[in-house]
Amino acid sequence: MVTTRRGERVPATSLPVARICVDVPLAHLDRPFDYQVSTEQDAAAVPGCRVRVRFAGQLVDGFLLDRVASSDYGRKLTFLDRVLSPEPVLAPEILELARVVADRYAGSLTDVLRLAVPPRHARTEAKESVPAPVPVPPAVDGWARYPFGPNLLDALSSGRTARAVWQALPFEDWPARLAEAAVTVAAGGRGALIVVPDHRDLARLEAACSALAEGAVALAADLGPAERYRRWLAVRRGAARIVLGTRGAAFAPVADLGLVVVWDDGDDLHVEPRMPYPNVRDVLVQRAHQSGASLVVGGFARTAEAQVLVDSGWAHEVVAARETLRSAAPRVVAVGDSDWQETRDPAARSARLPSIAFDAARFAFSxxxxxxxxxxRRGYVPALACGQCRAPARCRRCAGPLALPGGTDDGRPRPAHCRWCGATEAAFRCGTCGSRRLRGQVIGARRTAEELGRAFSGVPVRTSGGDEVLASVPGGAALVVATPGAEPVAAGGYGAALLLDGWALLGRADLRASEEALRRWMTAAALVRPGSADGRVVVIADSALAPVQALARWDPVWHARRELAGRAELGFPPAVRMATVDGAPDALAAALDDLVLPPTGEVLGPVPLGEDRERALVRVARTEGRALAAVLGDLLSVRSARKEPEVLRVKLDPLEIV
Structure with missing residues (x-):
């Protein structure tokens, strides 16, 4: 250590001031703080490295953002305690992106950096990263089925910026198409980043990329800390050109980024459950705009947010011609609750299937x-109601919902139990009409599998959902009962898909209920063989409803346009920017009184959420979204500085509004 006679540290001769983002989760401290760099720390204290500093009497971690010649603090600066590692883990472009995301969602830079940079693993950091070889441009014949598909790949191979919303055909091998796009970009010497909802999608995508090129890196939460950090470092050091991953990979520091892709952007797994709750689609849109990279938003369905990108002219559609679509889509039939056909087969009645669905299943098995x-829903019978007046069945002790667990005790069916407190309810009496009869409101996946197993004796039954999700199933006659999002891929495709209890998806008190129902139906129906190969889909829902019509015609674009027009008329996202503010009634009322909203600002509510919590909705015109985020960020900063005891939770552009 270089010191003076008094034992004091000596500041570095060049750029002695370091600006540090300290890891302190307080909104009013969302700014860099100046520290001095000593002579001994000069070489290691590079922008982007991890440091430890003394802040408010405690040692805390942080990132060194920049080195400057002087500070305007006006007082003597404290020295850095130490440089944890000279590895510049925070790339300048990721720092810029994190700041933009924090400002968009009324969060702090520290919150976003926790999502962007994984924890350090010192032993892994000491190892070198081996660069991946430059791949050979792949054949891209699969994109020829889309009129503008070849144009998109030409732009990617030549390095031109292209922004597209890709509507994948049913039964499309979408991992292969995305792998072709990524390898095309990597063959030109640039980087590609693809983000998918879950680990099953990631495994399929990784296999498709590995078949075309070496060195694709997959980043996922289920990797151990050492392995994840090793792969992330390979990306940061420029050793990997193709990066695949789930939600957290949206901030991967890919060098010379040429393409970003989000698959199935309507999936709620793309929304980060931690502050400031960013959405992968919006993060990648910001990243593409910031870096000049190409962007592809892909999926079988289309969200209203993706439609905004098309309508604004910022992105272009990549869709197949109707003739191509008709040859690839399965035959879809809708059967409403009032249209159920009586069948002479008692097994069909006990399995809750109309005759057309029963016949489709038998045809596939044949x-x-x-x-x-x-x-x-998963479970056995997850929701019960009074058998006479249909009022929800409630627990006598805590008023929680009653459910049937399934199975038997000593040969007798298990009685209903409360889903909140777990108490059994063997002597139910309805509080509304006094009846003792119970009926199922919703039949779960396990009960459905049991009923279908009796209806189709001799056919194996597999279930997928909850903690036991199947990635794939072999071909051959079998029943696969799955909850939405847990549908496994079948070798050779399914012969039929039966989409039960459509009312349960469409009847949810949610702004996105119809959009989400269509997305889940199309994701399942896309696994079915084309109609030319006798693939059939039967959806149990009223055929007059818009999502059902969109499924029957396989026209998600029409539904997205219709959905966006309806939300614009009613003043809901994405036609406007909206935020939810949750908190205790008194704290929420005081916060709303202090809000100074933009000219188009409007407060709706508050409404009770239960347990002494309320929610208010704040909306502004889309052009004033940044101003709304700034106002809410200032509100949180002021409350943090005042050390207000009640916590307010703020979400911008949330998936759930009510």
């Missing part, structure tokens, strides 16, 4: 093909 059955 051709040695599996049948997919989508059920909205």
């Amino acid at each position: 051709h040695d093909a599996p049948v997919l059955v989508q059920v909205p």
